[in-house]
Amino acid sequence: MELLKVENLCKVYGKGENEVRAVDGVSFSVERGQMVAIIGASGSGKSTLLHMIGAVDRPTSGKILIDGQDVFQQNNRELAIFRRRQVGLIYQFYNLIPVLTAEENITLPLLMDGRKPDPAHLERILEMLGLTARRHHLPSQLSGGQQQRVSIGRALFTAPQIILADEPTGNLDSKNSAEIMELFRKSNREMKQTILIITHDENIAEQCDRILVLKDGKIIADEAQAVPSDDRGEGDEQDAL
């Protein structure tokens, strides 16, 4: 079943001489529960594409449909609710709120929704991200990798339908990277989350169902791949169900 559909998406920066077509007529669709890797050279428009899917940036032209609904047809308030409940966005440059502690940053989307965070759930996420000891620290007191993990925690905490991750493991060592990927895969499996990951890491790309390759704002390759790991089977079963 198709969850996300991108139609002829364009994003143009600047004018005239300085014009940059960061995303240039991109179309694709993603099934529910798919895990997609987006790769491409630096400056090829990956982040821009992801931001538009996460509805934090407006396309110059084209459409994004989620569950068949045009995202940008919604008004600002609906968009905000959409971002809050449906998407978890992990930024390349973390974008944490500097005046809030790690824990507060993670629970913020839920607080904004007017809900109380479940302490056990918070405990589990902090545990998984290895941040338990650092929960009361401000972002400026954390290392780059730790900040990245906080931003991952923030995206995962509300268990959204779609997770958009912009180089989530860019600052992590291989052991940590593997753990994070494991986390993504687990929630992909358990909650049927759809996950889009931008990465420069071959290993990570290979763990995904599908790889999109971008160049100069255009998709130049879109390959599904057989998943090496055994837990794919389960996912397929569930898919079949």
Added chain:
Amino acid sequence: MRYEQLLASRYIRAQKRQSAFTVISILVAVAIITMFFLLYGVCMNCVKNASYASEPFHLAVEGLTDEQGEALVSAEHVRYGWLDRAKDGTVTAYLLFEDDIGDREIWMQHAAEQIGAYKQFLWNRYHWNNTLMMLDGIGNEGKRSKLQIFCIFFVAAVLAAFSLRLIIDTAFEISSKERERHYGVLQSIGATPEQIVRIITAEAMRLCLIAVPLGLGAGIVFAYAIYEAVLKAGLADLFRGVSKAKVALPFTVDPKMLLVAAAVGTVWVFLSAYGVGMRIVKKAPMEAIITRANDVKKVRKHTLSGLLFGISGSIASRNARRQKKRFVITVLALTVSITVFALFTTLTESVERCVIGMTEYFTGDTDFFGYCLCNNSTGRQAAESAQMLADSGLFREIRLNVPQTVFVTRGKQRKMLTVGYVNREQYEAMFGADMPVSYDELVRSGSYVLDPASPLYAQADLAGVQDELQAVTKYRSFPKDQIKPGMESVVMEKYAEAEDREVTLKIAAAAKDQLPEGAQRYPVIGALETFEAVKDEWFCDFDVDWNFECISAVNANYNAADLKTAKDWFYSNMESCMLSDNIYETKWKTNRTLASLRAGVLFLNVLIALAALINLLNIVSTGIANRRSELASLESIGMTDRQLNRMAVIECLQFTGAAAVIAAVICLLILLGTEKVLRAMIDGIFLTGSESEQTVWMLRNMTNVDRVKPMLRIAAAALTALAAGCITSRVMLRRQNTESLSDRIRGTEMQPDLKKSHLLRNSLIAAAGAVFLIAAGLRIYTVAAYRHDRKEYEKAGYLNLVDSNGFKMNVYSTGAEHGKHTIVGLAGMGVNSYPIVTAELNARLGKENTLVYPDRAGYGFSDDSYKSQSLEQVVEDYRTGLKNAGFEAPYVLMGHSYGSYYALWWQMKYPDEIEAIIFLDGTWLEKNECWDSSTINEFPSESDAYAAFRRAFLRSWFGLDRLPADDAQPECRYGKALFSEEQLALWDMTDYPEWSAAFLSELKNEPEATRELRKNLHPTDTPKLYFSTMYTCEEDVREYMEFQKADYEASGLEYKMNIETAAKYEWRRDAWSYQDMYENRLSPFLEQCGNCRLVSVGGDHGIFFAQKSDEVADTILDFLAETTG
């Protein structure tokens, strides 16, 4: 905690400096708004009180009969009215309206018809007090003008408020700019626009919580400071001293005004925050995230500062471009304050110059105009009066002139001509260096000069006259036997027989044609000596008055003391020198008013400068703080401290330079504009078209505004701002330098400290505690001082506390133990020292009688009482107190002034207890019921008066009345000549506290007491003796003044009045009104009391029984012996 609150508190703490700046900005803005509102209140009060002081009525109708007056006073809509008898026997009714009367002319017409005074209406014998009608919003016109005034104020307030919005806006703009990125992130993780706005406004409201109360406080302080400054700068002099001015123009804080100010401030902050929030949510989150506060939008390769200052300059100029809006706002704020600063003094100066110049144009340099009077019945001549002027030593220059009318024949017409006979001073003032012939020559030859500068010169066509002028005079003669004492020469001139006489005037010369025209010039001028020589032959057979124009000996510096001296002199010499125009007073008032204006505007100026400075410092310091890591990067790649500092200085230079240039341009425009306006004013209003070139030139010259000084001021202000900016940036850079480079490069801009701070709460508690402690301290001091005084009073033998109805009453007694009579003294309103000032009287009366002085509640050292002090209550208190002190009826009541009310009431209620009543100048019942005790009369309305009383009571309760008055000028001590130092000291003691609750209540009860008494008063047989101090002859006036003089001299002050003439004058002026009061008010009152003997004694109402104790005591003893056996 809600997450909005969490974020808000964190941001505030993370950006302490910026929050502080924002708080200060809001504070200043709220303070200015508060000040504005409060001063509006004070101004309105000022106008209102001034108006009540001079014309305390809405409408005055003259020429009525008594019945018409009574009818008018009780007409519909009239709150309160009173009648005043004029010299011609008619009455004038003064009315204050209770509520709106609609169209006032219609009301008047209607009322006139009803009371049968249509004539008065037709002849316009009524006068609307427009100011008061406006202030009270009575009548259609009144309401309209009140609305107009309010609109003007409102527009001004709105303008001010908008410029204040700029301050608040800037503060928010600056602090939120840096955080736009964070708001973008919040949006990207799902914050709705409302939530973003709510977060920003939550923070703003938190800051408001601190800033608004502080701002209100600061506003009150500012307003009070301005009020004080304005009073001290000159306004107070118009009211004869600061403390008197404060009574007339009270500074009151209206809670409503504070509320409005707080609301305006809060709304402004909210709107500012809301605006910022709305701007952020309009962007897509990603836009907000990537537009860092400090990003350069466009790069210009070559900039001026780059050229001038190399790489530091280049970077600096890009920094300015980073935030156009911020740059613009800062420059704007700076420009406004620099402009105001530069212009204000110049403009007030030139307005001042114009106002003073105008006065001088019409009056010359003269300070006093008037007449040197002659007296044909005694034979005193005007020359003697002129000599008195000269002998007084008060005047630097005395110009004398006697204008006489003559006629010349021109063709078939007879033209009127004025010949001015002037003395040497006047002659010199007229011609200065351009004298056609010397004055001595004029006197010697008895000739005349012609003055073309006089408007009459051209009219009478004197141009062709040479050597001689043929003219006709009106010779007036007045029969000697018809001259009455005090007959004025003007009157004689009017009724004298006139006949024509042909005369020839020898013309010595004509003055130059180019002298400035003036109001006071004569076409033909002769010497005063010549006048004396020819008067009897040419003009009249009696003496005439001379005109004088004097210049004060000290006119360089107009002041109240000299004014008073001069006025006193003229007052006591009014038989010989009569003042007609007191220009000195006008000039002095103008001076004082201008000085006040200057002080007030100066203060505003300071505030505006403060706001601008705060803005500048905020921008400079935020600019540096935000670029913490960036600057560190620059340093890490090798930029030196010097270069960094240079960069910062160049940035400040950009702000101040731009502001200075714009300010200079605006200044020039405004200056030229004002010049135009002033000129237009002079051309349109003052010049009539017939003035000579020179006059016009002189007037125009006055309006020339200095253009160099403002430019210098701009430079100075800009340099000050630059210096302040540079110091701030240097301090900021120095502070940052204490951290390591890597910390600075890595560290993000914000690090709140996560500990909770209770600073606000603690400081509020501390402030409240301090206020409480001070109040408690004052109260303890007050009570201790009171106890101490009471001890002293006891030592002097005056204290004898007994229980009365719920309070301790002091019942002092003296004289014989079981005397023939028990005389009970009932004090007048507010007279705490009754037992002390009657000491001499007591000694005489006490030989055979017992004297008792019970102090009613709140008086002397009797306790205060919070019961309503009705007649009934006070009399019952007296009775209980006397009984408990062991004094049994019957009593002889001796009521002084208002004490007579209690005496009358007592006697009516318990006739058996009262043997006799002695009124010491007792208060009589007025026909009109009103609250017109002398104290209340000073206030515009009852509620104003009671508010003032309540304030005074609070002051007393905290002992503030014991502090010395702030303008303790040497004053004449009342009774100084009569009483010993010990007595005066005791007297002073009894006067604290100045205000008690009981006294306040007594004052409030006065109208009711009057009504009550009037209703019940009926003649009784109880013998009564009334002492009156009302003047019955000129001798009484003189005696009163002698007593006053004695007090003055005992106090070490000079008594400046000439008693002889002043008494004569006063008696001549007011005798009829005393007569009227005697016949129409006092006598009917005494008849109403029944069996009352009237004795007239001179002296002062308050202490005549001490001044004339022999006479009073003897009369009392005789009276008692006669009537009671």
